[in-house]
Amino acid sequence: MSRFPLHLDLTGRRVLVVGGGAVAARRIGSLAGALVDVVAPEVVDGFPDVPLQRRAFRDSDVDGAWLVLACTGVVDDAVAAACEQRKVWCVRADDASLSPAWVPAVARVDDVVVSVTAGRDPRRAVGLRDALALALETGDLPLRRSRPGTGSVAVVGGGPGDPGLLTVRARRLLAGADVVVRDRLAPQVELPEGVEVVEVGKTPGGPSWDQRDIEALLVARAQDGKRVVRLKGGDVHVFARGIEEVAACADAGVAFEVVPGISSALAGPTLAGIPVTARGVTQTVSVVTAHLPPGDPGSTVDWDALARLGGTLVLLMAVGRLPAVCDALVAGGRDPSTPVAVVQDASLPTQRTIVTTLADAAADTADVRAPAVVVVGEVVAERHA
Numbered sequence: 098m099s100r101f102p103l104h105l106d107l108t109g110r111r112v113l114v115v116g117g118g119a120v121a122a123r124r125i126g127s128l129a130g131a132l133v134d135v136v137a138p139e140v141v142d143g144f145p146d147v148p149l150q151r152r153a154f155r156d157s158d159v160d161g162a163w164l165v166l167a168c169t170g171v172v173d174d175a176v177a178a179a180c181e182q183r184k185v186w187c188v189r190a191d192d193a194s195l196s197p198a199w200v201p202a203v204a205r206v207d208d209v210v211v212s213v214t215a216g217r218d219p220r221r222a223v224g225l226r227d228a229l230a231l232a233l234e235t236g237d238l239p240l241r242r243s244r245p246g247t248g249s250v251a252v253v254g255g256g257p258g259d260p261g262l263l264t265v266r267a268r269r270l271l272a273g274a275d276v277v278v279r280d281r282l283a284p285q286v287e288l289p290e291g292v293e294v295v296e297v298g299k300t301p302g303g304p305s306w307d308q309r310d311i312e313a314l315l316v317a318r319a320q321d322g323k324r325v326v327r328l329k330g331g332d333v334h335v336f337a338r339g340i341e342e343v344a345a346c347a348d349a350g351v352a353f354e355v356v357p358g359i360s361s362a363l364a365g366p367t368l369a370g371i372p373v374t375a376r377g378v379t380q381t382v383s384v385v386t387a388h389l390p391p392g393d394p395g396s397t398v399d400w401d402a403l404a405r406l407g408g409t410l411v412l413l414m415a416v417g418r419l420p421a422v423c424d425a426l427v428a429g430g431r432d433p434s435t436p437v438a439v440v441q442d443a444s445l446p447t448q449r450t451i452v453t454t455l456a457d458a459a460a461d462t463a464d465v466r467a468p469a470v471v472v473v474g475e476v477v478a479e480r481h482a
């Protein structure tokens with residue numbers, strides 16, 4: 098027997114369902130868009146709200162239908178015979194081997210439709226369908242288009258660096274990307290051959306891309322019909338310029354989405370075993386950039402106020418400026434014996450943690466290299482191994 102898989106678009110087409118049981122109800126659920134009529138002497142509780150004729154099947158019911166689903170378990174032979182006579186496709190629920198057409202297990206992920214039939218074993222087909230849908234959703238299958246389509250930009254937070262900390266949504270978008278525009282601190286993920294990768298990360302002391310050029314690149318590639326992933330380190334909006342990239346897309350009329358990522362501000366302490374808001378220790382955590390040191394005319398950080406506030410302080414971009422920050426906090430009234438932890442390369446194989454105090458941090462952390470997250474506060478003493 099030759100079996101030729103074919104997808105029918107039943108939108109606006111008449112589909113007759115014969116039978117009012119659970120199987121009929123389930124199959125009607127997958128007929129969205131079709132004009133469904135049901136013939137059945139009775140229906141089960143909770144049956145879909147579709148036009149229903151409460152009576153026995155008649156051969157003439159088939160007239161005018163594109164497709165008939167025989168789900169009676171009793172008169173399916175008669176339904177199939179009536180269809181055969183009128184050259185109408187009939188799917189039999191009782192025995193797929195007797196059907197000229199059959200219903201696969203179907204999953205839709207974005208614009209991809211997966212249909213599975215498995216040796217006339219519907220449960221096996223459903224199991225495979227679910228596994229394939231999951232693999233598509235998690236970006237484990239090649240989702241990349243081979244034909245041009247509508248361009249878009251996804252501004253994606255990649256987490257602190259370990260590819261295992263990418264979100265499922267991020268993985269799926271990367272699996273379908275034509276272009277990946279990547280920051281230096283974004284995770285180094287394997288990308289399929291043929292994907293254009295543009296490294297725009299700002300290397301300390303090295304060449305760097307101008308932010309406006311990055312935005313122009315995102316927009317230009319999307320306008321060329323490409324699916325662009327802008328892969329950033331941590332979260333897209335935590336001391337990052339995600340909002341400017343989003344605004345550039347919006348201004349240019351380019352479709353975009355924003356995917357949050359795990360920020361190093363929280364992942365760094367957690368990966369080092371530090372609970373930033375340990376119960377009974379503190380009720381506040383402040384995330385602050387030390388990009389500009391205390392006293393810099395451009396800085397808007399009130400270090401005195403932070404010292405008075407107490408609680409947990411998480412500092413990003415503090416490498417090289419930690420001695421000045423510690424001095425400012427002590428000058429503002431914070432106890433010099435307050436514990437400090439510096440977490441370098443959080444989530445990467447090279448991760449290391451140095452535990453010190455405000456008084457000793459300058460001497461103890463002289464060899465720390467970026468990237469590093471600094472945690473100041475009593476919670477550092479709660480650290481687990």
Ligand SMILES: C[S@@+](CC[C@H](N)C(=O)[O-])C[C@H]1O[C@@H](n2cnc3c(N)ncnc32)[C@H](O)[C@@H]1O
Binds near residue numbers: 441
């Ligand atoms: C420009 S900020 C970007 C922050 C990022 N958007 C986030 O949410 O993590 C860069 C700073 O993040 C911190 N950082 C990023 N990745 C890190 C990592 N793997 N380990 C420690 N700190 C990290 C460092 O303080 C670094 O200087």
